[in-house]
Amino acid sequence: MMPDLPSPGVLPPRSLQALDRCQKQFPLSATPFADMAALLGDGWSASALLQLLQSARQAGLLSRLGAVFAPNTVGSSTLAALAVPPERLDAVAAFVSSHAEVNHNYQRDHHFNLWFVVTASDAAAVAEVLSRIHLATALVPLNLPLLHEYHIDLGFALDGSHAQRQPQRQPDPIRPDWRQQRLLAALRGGLPLQLHPFQLLASGCGLTEQEVLQQLQDWQAQGVLRRFGAVLRHAELGYRHNAMCVWQIDDAARRAAIACQLATEPAVTLCYERPARPPHWPYQLFCMIHASDAASLQAMLDDLIRRHGLQHYPHAVLPSLKRYTQRGACYGHHA
Numbered sequence: 663m664m665p666d667l668p669s670p671g672v673l674p675p676r677s678l679q680a681l682d683r684c685q686k687q688f689p690l691s692a693t694p695f696a697d698m699a700a701l702l703g704d705g706w707s708a709s710a711l712l713q714l715l716q717s718a719r720q721a722g723l724l725s726r727l728g729a730v731f732a733p734n735t736v737g738s739s740t741l742a743a744l745a746v747p748p749e750r751l752d753a754v755a756a757f758v759s760s761h762a763e764v765n766h767n768y769q770r771d772h773h774f775n776l777w778f779v780v781t782a783s784d785a786a787a788v789a790e791v792l793s794r795i796h797l798a799t800a801l802v803p804l805n806l807p808l809l810h811e812y813h814i815d816l817g818f819a820l821d822g823s824h825a826q827r828q829p830q831r832q833p834d835p836i837r838p839d840w841r842q843q844r845l846l847a848a849l850r851g852g853l854p855l856q857l858h859p860f861q862l863l864a865s866g867c868g869l870t871e872q873e874v875l876q877q878l879q880d881w882q883a884q885g886v887l888r889r890f891g892a893v894l895r896h897a898e899l900g901y902r903h904n905a906m907c908v909w910q911i912d913d914a915a916r917r918a919a920i921a922c923q924l925a926t927e928p929a930v931t932l933c934y935e936r937p938a939r940p941p942h943w944p945y946q947l948f949c950m951i952h953a954s955d956a957a958s959l960q961a962m963l964d965d966l967i968r969r970h971g972l973q974h975y976p977h978a979v980l981p982s983l984k985r986y987t988q989r990g991a992c993y994g995h996h997a
Contacts, residue, residue: 673723676704677714681723681892684715688727688891690878692871695857708857715892716855725893726852726990729878733808735835735886736846738788739781739991741936743774743804743943744795751775754799759987763791767987770906770980774804774943777906777980781991783843804943806936810918812925813933814888833885844868845877850990852893895988903959903981904931904952907966908945910938910976917947923970924949929962945978956981 673681680702689697696708718724733739746754751769758778759767767778782788792803811832838846844867853859864874881887911917917935924947925933932950951966953959959981967973 680706680711680714681718681894684711684727684892685894686889686891690860690875690882690890692858692860692875694853694859712855712857718892719855722895725895725988727855727892728852728990729849729890730888730893731881731991732833732886732888733811733814735833736838736842736881737781737783737991738785739779740788740792740805740807742778742780742792742795742806744776744799744801745774746776746799746801748775750799754801755986757798758795761791761794763787763992764987765989765991767985768982769984769986771983772978772980774980778987779991783838804939806939806943808934809937809946810921810935811933812921812935813930836881836884836886841867841869841873842877845874847992850992852990893990903954903956904950905959905963905982906980907949907951907963908978908980909947909972910944911947920970920972921947924966927966929953929966944976 683702684698687698687701688694689701691697693708695711699706699708699711702711715724715727719726731737744754744758755767755769755776758764758776761780763780763782764778765781767776769775770777780788780791782791792805796802836842845863848863848867854862856862858871860874861871864871867874869877878887878890882890909920911920921933921935924930929951930949931952932948934948935946936948938944938946949966951959951962953962963979967977
């Protein structure tokens with residue numbers, strides 16, 4: 663059967679369910695599309711699934727099919743922000759996005775209006791990117807490295823389901839050898855949408871297919887690889903409004919307790935702690951919320967604030983206004 667993609671953000675239920683399951687159940691095997699089609703049943707074949715994914719990628723719904731690593735396990739990363747004069751914003755954003763190490767770059771409605779993630783092989787490389795941006799723009803980046811994750815990227819529930827979340831493992835960092843570095847670099851663009859994708863991926867980085875699959879399975883068992891599957895773009899799937907919500911909770915025990923509660927909320931897609939940078943940035947607790955419209959977003963936020971007693975703490979809401987960059991992280995390099 664031919665998958666039907668009438669327009670971005672509008673998917674027939676059968677295709678939506680297949681994309682949804684490809685987020686978390688994609689097989690690490692020599693024939694993953696055939697195996698995934700068998701898992702889906704419902705008349706799916708490897709070729710039909712490949713066509714759905716290719717169409718979803720062309721429509722902008724699918725960012726890539728690939729690896730999502732636990733933060734700071736195979737490299738180093740930070741969230742950074744700039745306060746850019748409005749007339750310079752597009753030019754500065756283009757310069758920031760020109761760095762291969764920048765994998766997310768968004769305009770947000772705040773004095774600090776440009777927010778981006780820098781990911782590289784180590785902390786020194788991250789610092790070097792921030793330094794280059796500072797020198798070239800004469801703007802000082804807020805550097806907000808991750809201190810504690812409570813909920814980060816385990817896929818995006820497309821069917822409205824509210825599965826119970828388990829606490830996320832905090833794996834130890836690894837020091838990739840040259841083979842692993844080559845694999846990490848090859849993974850950045852995602853898996854080729856072909857019948858034997860791991861074979862193609864392996865030949866591109868000088869490894870065998872079995873070595874690649876074994877390494878990915880090992881990383882998954884260690885918790886280093888958080889998931890392997892479809893990485894979807896929320897806006898194109900109808901979740902066009904998102905906001906980064908931040909709170910200043912100076913008491914560490916209280917902050918951790920609230921973070922643990924928020925991490926279980928279906929409305930919260932990301933939840934983590936980062937350092938305050940007084941006097942300009944007093945906030946430590948970060949959450950991301952996605953919704954189909956601004957009113958729903960506000961209602962979800964109001965509900966969270968009320969139920970968790972957050973009205974007592976200083977907070978800010980930074981809606982996303984424009985996406986400049988969203989792509990796979992730059993962890994490795996070709997030898």
